[in-house]
Amino acid sequence: MSTAQGAMGARARARIEVTAAIKDEARGQLAAEGAAKLSLRAVARELGMTSSALYRYFPSRDDLLTALIIDAYNSLGHAAEVAYEAAADTGPARRWTVVCEAVRDWALAHPHEYALIYGSPVPGYTAPQDTVPAAARVAYVFVGILRDAHRGAGLAKPALPADLRPEAHRMAADLAPDLPPEAVTALVAAWAELFGLVGFEVFGQFNRVVEDREAFFRHAAERLAHAAGLVFS
Amino acid sequence: MSTAQGAMGARARARIEVTAAIKDEARGQLAAEGAAKLSLRAVARELGMTSSALYRYFPSRDDLLTALIIDAYNSLGHAAEVAYEAAADTGPARRWTVVCEAVRDWALAHPHEYALIYGSPVPGYTAPQDTVPAAARVAYVFVGILRDAHRGAGLAKPALPADLRPEAHRMAADLAPDLPPEAVTALVAAWAELFGLVGFEVFGQFNRVVEDREAFFRHAAERLAHAAGLVFS
């Protein structure tokens, strides 16, 4: 209890605030220069501190990067969870669309953080295992939707060719042992395809191709729901 | 005719060779450091020339980057076209799968060039219009497949909600006026979704999730063919 908010010393509070300020400024630089060029010195300069002082908060550039990645995954995961909860009284298919739109909205609002977690890997940087739980949050929202549908008997079993059967069972055992492997396999594909749609929009591949992107995306997301086995009632 | 290969002077030939060497070395650096950190100096150092000499071939770092981007788009487009031709005597649905697999193979063989054209945009760089024709090549291979199917009456009209109808007609008029807008719309979505699958694999999002990626991809690509309106006969 000595570490609870109320009992926190001024020192500890200051540390948290400075840490947050560093991450905020670093996020700003992400936009201007990209993750590959994220520089502790530039962050320090902008914050009016010396670069060496920053090393007391983040022992290296990569640690700062890791913190930003975890924050981004959590921010996206949180947005998806909130959308899921907000659509709690609708059917799974509708919930799917709402969560997809939340993912898209988040990505459009945070393009550089989106690039950080779903864009090209940062050369020379390998994400530590700490990022995995945060990264899994969005995915598990979609698993939850499938589970809802399964409970309500609103989950179809998509077709599955014989050569994919072993892999399907392996994935289902890993991700959602309570769901049919056919549906889990279809979900994984739909998950990647969803981020294909979002990535193309965020990274500008739809420029001069798709104009009414909102309507286009809504329709595509609904088709993905079908592909994942969700039944519109 | 004075610029034809046979009549080319030693000077011109040397220029072409050096230009190619520069681009090759730059592609190597793309892998090591990423596009954001592509450095004319480092390329020159590795080639045993001075940095200033390089400016005679590429007036700036961004021009070198543009050349690499165009090359990458053309390389991918060429791979797709070759796969298309090779499958000329099969049905459109089969041809679709073959081209999808060619795209995936190319991406896995050239991950850094893939990142250059379909990954996060390079901060501070905006691609000139010169890249557009090269970028369109892959897309037009897919349009060609749809056209083949349309001629053979093997093209279904996917459903289209009313609010997407204007956009669908606009896209069809732009991309393929001879094809049904429903199919063109579905194709654009499938196109983005395909690159979502490929990108997730190339960028490592499938690590510890999908093991048998080839079988997984083949099945997903076939489902995309269906979504785009292709009928398996």
Added chain:
DNA sequence: GTCTATAGGCGGATAGAC
């Protein structure tokens, strides 16, 4: 926790000689 100073690099781009 913050500073100065320092080591030992790196970069883009240009001028002017040959």
Added chain:
DNA sequence: GTCTATCCGCCTATAGAC
């Protein structure tokens, strides 16, 4: 076309004083 020299900037990271 290639070189040297140069301008002016940038970076990660550490040591040691306060």
